[in-house]
Amino acid sequence: MSVTTSLRRLTWPSRDAVLAVLFIAEVAMIGILVPGYLSPYGLLDASRQFAEVGLIALGMTLIIVAGGIDLSVGSLLALVSVTIGFSFQAGLPLGAALFAGLAVGAAGGFFNGVMVTSLRLHPLVVTLATFALYRGIAFAVSKGAAVSSFPEWFGIFGQTSIGGLVPVQLICFALLALVLALLLARTPFGRRLYAIGNNELAARFSGVNTALTRIIAYTLTGCLVGLAGIIYTSRISSARGNAGYGLELTVIAMVVLGGTRITGGSGTVLGTVLGVLILSYLQDGLTYGGVRSDWALIVTGAFLIVAVLLNEIFRRVRR
Amino acid sequence: MAVETQVEMPMARAMTSRERRWRSWPQTPSLVFLVVLIVVLCVTTPGFATAANLRGVIEQVAVVAIVALAVNQVVLAGEIDVSTGSLVAICSFVYGNVALSQGGAWLPLCAALIAGGAIGAVNGVLSTYGRVPSIVATVGTQFILRGIVLLAGGAQVLNLAVDSRSFGAGAPLGIPTSIVVLAAIFLAMQWLSSHTTFGRDIYAVGGNSRAALATGLPIHRIRLLTFVLSGVSCGLAAAVLLGQIGQLQATAATGLELKVIAAIVLGGTRITGGRGSNVSPVIGAVLVGVILNALTLNRVSGAYELLVLGALILAAVSFEGVRQRLSGERN
Numbered sequence: 001m002s003v004t005t006s007l008r009r010l011t012w013p014s015r016d017a018v019l020a021v022l023f024i025a026e027v028a029m030i031g032i033l034v035p036g037y038l039s040p041y042g043l044l045d046a047s048r049q050f051a052e053v054g055l056i057a058l059g060m061t062l063i064i065v066a067g068g069i070d071l072s073v074g075s076l077l078a079l080v081s082v083t084i085g086f087s088f089q090a091g092l093p094l095g096a097a098l099f100a101g102l103a104v105g106a107a108g109g110f111f112n113g114v115m116v117t118s119l120r121l122h123p124l125v126v127t128l129a130t131f132a133l134y135r136g137i138a139f140a141v142s143k144g145a146a147v148s149s150f151p152e153w154f155g156i157f158g159q160t161s162i163g164g165l166v167p168v169q170l171i172c173f174a175l176l177a178l179v180l181a182l183l184l185a186r187t188p189f190g191r192r193l194y195a196i197g198n199n200e201l202a203a204r205f206s207g208v209n210t211a212l213t214r215i216i217a218y219t220l221t222g223c224l225v226g227l228a229g230i231i232y233t234s235r236i237s238s239a240r241g242n243a244g245y246g247l248e249l250t251v252i253a254m255v256v257l258g259g260t261r262i263t264g265g266s267g268t269v270l271g272t273v274l275g276v277l278i279l280s281y282l283q284d285g286l287t288y289g290g291v292r293s294d295w296a297l298i299v300t301g302a303f304l305i306v307a308v309l310l311n312e313i314f315r316r317v318r319r
Numbered sequence: 320m321a322v323e324t325q326v327e328m329p330m331a332r333a334m335t336s337r338e339r340r341w342r343s344w345p346q347t348p349s350l351v352f353l354v355v356l357i358v359v360l361c362v363t364t365p366g367f368a369t370a371a372n373l374r375g376v377i378e379q380v381a382v383v384a385i386v387a388l389a390v391n392q393v394v395l396a397g398e399i400d401v402s403t404g405s406l407v408a409i410c411s412f413v414y415g416n417v418a419l420s421q422g423g424a425w426l427p428l429c430a431a432l433i434a435g436g437a438i439g440a441v442n443g444v445l446s447t448y449g450r451v452p453s454i455v456a457t458v459g460t461q462f463i464l465r466g467i468v469l470l471a472g473g474a475q476v477l478n479l480a481v482d483s484r485s486f487g488a489g490a491p492l493g494i495p496t497s498i499v500v501l502a503a504i505f506l507a508m509q510w511l512s513s514h515t516t517f518g519r520d521i522y523a524v525g526g527n528s529r530a531a532l533a534t535g536l537p538i539h540r541i542r543l544l545t546f547v548l549s550g551v552s553c554g555l556a557a558a559v560l561l562g563q564i565g566q567l568q569a570t571a572a573t574g575l576e577l578k579v580i581a582a583i584v585l586g587g588t589r590i591t592g593g594r595g596s597n598v599s600p601v602i603g604a605v606l607v608g609v610i611l612n613a614l615t616l617n618r619v620s621g622a623y624e625l626l627v628l629g630a631l632i633l634a635a636v637s638f639e640g641v642r643q644r645l646s647g648e649r650n
Contacts, residue, residue: 069454071577115633119640122590124399124454128581129636133629140626246574249401249458262452294469301462305451308459312450 015259019274030285050280051169052228057254058180059221061272067197067264071127074247075135076108080229082138085147085239102226109222113215138241148238158235181269197264257307345587346599380608381497387582387600389552393545397525397592402457404575405464410435410557415567418483431554439550443543472569487562508597525592
């Protein structure tokens with residue numbers, strides 16, 4: 001490697017740094033344009049809106065890094081929510097109902113993973129089918145009805161904050177982001193995910209149990225959907241089959257904006273967290289400023305395309 | 320119509336060439352399933368085998384099938400387009416507004432086709448020359464387009480005049496117009512696939528893009544054109560949709576993109592490209608329509624619709640996976 005290339009690599013800002021600057025600039029700009037927006041309480045409270053998608057995005061990062069994709073997460077969230085609500089209504093203690101919700105989430109993710117690996121089907125096809133199936137089960141169980149009579153204490157997951165300032169789900173998101181960041185970057189399991197995403201065949205020939213590794217990634221995502229489902233149900237205090245509609249594409253947009261390559265092999269959890277923050281605070285700022293929320297869709301789409309375009313340009317410059 | 324040239328193997332039992340071609344068709348499993356299902360329904364469900372009912376089923380799936388026929392070409396070329404829901408919405412917005420100011424049906428149709436084609440071209444340029452993976456690029460445009468439609472259209476619900484609805488309502492030749500449009504698109508695609516260089520190139524690019532590149536095919540241009548095709552079909556689908564419902568709504572065609580992909584996959588087109596036929600998306604769409612119709616006729620609660628549909632799609636794709644593993648096509 002020549003001196004100029006190494007110099008360029010050293011001085012070229014990392015993708016995460018660019019995203020971090022972009023995020024700070026975005027919040028600062030909203031703060032300037034919308035007076036009264038920049039308050040610690042308001043900024044922290046906004047996390048109530050994104051902790052759920054953020055949690056799912058963490059898991060989705062692992063799946064996409066390993067070259068997969070999961071379109072069923074929004075439907076699985078609905079199924080988890082309905083499981084919690086309706087098993088509670090049927091007489092299960094709420095604690096057990098929550099556990100059942102988590103288990104359903106894990107099982108849903110596990111099923112995706114097994115279908116993808118055992119039949120060697122394209123993950124897009126499998127999760128498109130479970131996208132319909134999971135919401136289908138949620139509708140069939142709930143029959144279009146909703147459960148919204150939960151005991152008071154259920155609010156702790158989605159409605160309370162610690163010290164009146166930090167929402168519980170933000171702590172949950174931060175902790176799991178840390179855990180998954182370490183898992184992806186610092187463990188053999190994480191390295192295997194990258195290996196599979198770069199070249200699955202080569203990974204298999206190097207002795208990686210690719211099927212098991214991918215199943216674990218899907219199951220982990222399922223668990224995170226389960227947790228997100230608990231927080232969601234607690235936050236809106238209602239369990240209904242149409243929960244999380246259209247969530248999957250937002251989650252994928254966040255992960256990809258965070259610099260994870262959709263074809264697998266590269267990406268970081270920190271990038272995803274920044275992707276989540278950028279898109280969520282954009283939406284929050286627009287809503288707070290009284291701008292029609294439809295603008296958020298346009299800006300989200302534009303951000304996504306521009307980010308990936310720039311990514312490709314960066315990649316070519318680096319070579 | 321057998322789309323993959325397969326190496327002819329000497330077989331123990333002599334198969335006729337026709338039998339062999341049948342077996343190699345990507346749509347054979349779904350076609351067999353559809354035929355069996357229709358036979359069963361004819362026997363068990365009164366009211367199914369009437370001309371009016373069957374006509375209704377096809378009319379209902381026309382919009383999805385029209386878009387799926389074009390997106391099928393995108394998938395065959397190894398790309399994907401998930402922006403079609405918003406594309407149909409924005410095309411129907413264009414169609415509706417031209418129809419309200421100018422009247423008629425042909426002028427609005429032209430406007431919708433041009434709008435769809437132009438947006439399809441943007442999708443195509445991003446996915447090919449821009450090197451943005453098409454699933455990301457089209458998710459992006461899906462968000463942007465829906466945002467634009469919601470901003471521009473908002474809560475307004477506009478009713479169309481009768482003469483602007485001619486692509487989706489009425490049956491001048493005894494056959495509903497939407498079915499005529501669907502048949503025309505099918506024939507056009509069939510001609511494209513079997514009688515044009517472009518149509519053959521699509522399979523080559525999707526089957527092995529590096530080999531296609533080495534052969535000298537302009538793979539970017541071919542893929543770009545399939546996206547334009549997809550956009551134009553959304554313009555046409557918008558005309559049919561507006562004709563059917565007669566109203567312009569900003570939330571129209573929400574979620575259409577995944578129905579379209581489901582129809583294509585159900586029909587037997589390989590999601591990674593290179594294998595499939597024009598019959599596939601039609602069979603996939605009709606299959607979904609027949610199942611939903613059977614549920615309605617048997618008075619199954621609407622709450623079970625999606626469950627049955629999901630289980631069916633899952634069964635179909637696992638069947639294809641098992642078949643491919645058993646037949647040794649992949650291991």
